[in-house]
Amino acid sequence: MAADRRPGAREAVFAQLNDAGRAEQVAQRLTDAIILGVLSPGERLPSEPELARRFGVALITVREGLVILRDTGLVETRRGREGGSFVIAIDAQHHALLRTRLRGLTQVELSDIAVYFSVIVEGCAARAAVRTSTLDAERLAAWLQKADFTSTASARSNAGGFFLELAVLTQSARLVREQIQVQAEFGPLLFLGMDDPALRERIAAGFRAVVPALQAGDGALARRLVGDQVQSLAEWLLAAKARVERGGQLDETSVDDNNA
C-alpha cells in the first residue's frame, strides 16, 4: 500500500512449511533463496531457534536442514559471539545447483506451479480492481514508479512485491498469507526469468499497465494483464529448462536458443 516499500521475497523465505520431509524442505527453501540471490553472500541466517519458530518446525529439524546446506557448501557455521550460519558466495556452484534444481522439476510440475500461481494472482487482480480506493491506487503507482526493474535482484524483489501488493489490495488476509506462502515456495523459481533484461522490461511495463486498470475498476483487464506477466515468466522458465536439458546454459546466451 505504501510508496516505495519492497515487500515480498525476503521474509517469505522463512514462512512456515508443509509436513513431509521437513529437514529437506528447510534445506530446499534456503537453497533456493541462496542460489537465486534472495539471501546474499555473507549474510547471516536467523538463529537456529528463530528459524525453527519461523518455519514452524522443531529445532532438530532446522539443524538437520542446515547440515544439508553445509554439506552442499552453501552455508558455513562460525562459532563464538559473532557466530551463526553464513551464506557462502560461490557463483559457479550456485549456477550448477540451479541447473540441477531445474532438471529436478518436470515440465508438468513447472506448468502446474505457473497455473497455480497465475490463478491466485489473477484472482487477486480482479478483486483488487473493485476494492482499490483512489488513494491505494496512487500509492501503488508511486511505489511502482520508483521500483527498480533494471537489475535481476531488484526486479525479482519488486515483482514479488507487486504480486503481494495486489493481494493486499483485495483486503483478504488469507490471500496475502497464501501469496507469501506461494512466493516462498515457488517465487525464486518463477522469477528466474528476471535474469533476462528484455523480460524484466516487459514485465515492468505490464505491471505499470495494471494500475490504470485497477483505477478504472476494470477487473477483467487487470486479470488479463497479470495473467500475461505470469505466462511470460512461465514460458521463460520452460525454455530455460529445455536449454538445460539439452546440456546448455540457463541464460539465453546462445543465439541458437533464440531461433529454436
Next chain:
Amino acid sequence: MRHPLTTTTPERCAAAVSDLFDVVFQDLESWRDSIAQAGASTRPAELDALVESLVIPSLTLPHPTLIGAGFIAAPEFVHGRDVHFSWWLGPLESNPLLGITTVPTRLDLGARIYTEYLRDVRQLEWYSIPESTHQRHVTGPYVDHLCTCDYIFTVTMPVRVGQQMIGVVGADVSVRRLETALLPLFLAADQPLALVNAVGRVVISTEPTVQVGQLAPHDGAAVDCAGVPFRVLISPATPSRD
C-alpha cells in the same frame, strides 16, 4: 418489536467506536509522554527497555484490544541510518510468517531479513501522516503483511521533543477484535448499519450485501464517530457486486 429493550441507535454505535479507540489513544498518549519525558535515551537498548515496560501490560491483558504496540524512532534520534523499531507483538495465533506464540515477542529486525524491506518505512501511512500533520492517525483497515499478517488498524501518534518529531508510538488493533467488541451492539439497532473508514471501506456491517473490506458508496444518512475517521452508515445501499 420482539426485542424492544435491546434496541440501540446509530449514535450509540458511533459512540462505542469512539470509546474503543479512546482507550487506545489514552495508552498511546501515556507512552508518548513517558518517552518524550524520559528525555529519552537515544541508546536503542535503553529505549527498548523503556518501551517494553510501557507496552507489555496492554498486550498481556486477558482480552487485549491491542495485538501489537511500540515505538518507532526516527533515524536522527537514534543516530542510525534507519528508523529503529521498538515493537512488540502480542500472542499470535497460527501465522504463516511468525508461527504461533503464547507470549509477547519482539518484532525481529535484527536478523537483517526485514532491514531492506523496511528501508522506506517513513513513507508508510502510519508514519508519514503523523509526521506531516503532527496529529494522531488511524491507518486501515488494511492487511498488514509486515508484522501480524492480519486485517488490522494501526493507530499512531507523533512523539515530539520541542519542534522535532523523534518517532511515533503506535498500536495495532485487529478488525476481528473490534468486531467481537462491537457487533452485538450494531446488531441491536433497528436499521442495518455499516461502520466505514474515511474512504468508505467497510469494517463492520449488519447488512449482508455490504461486506467487510469492500468500498461502500453511500449518499444516505450517516453518523460520524467523534475523534476517529469513521462513520456509521444507516441502511447502507446494496452496492454493485464485487
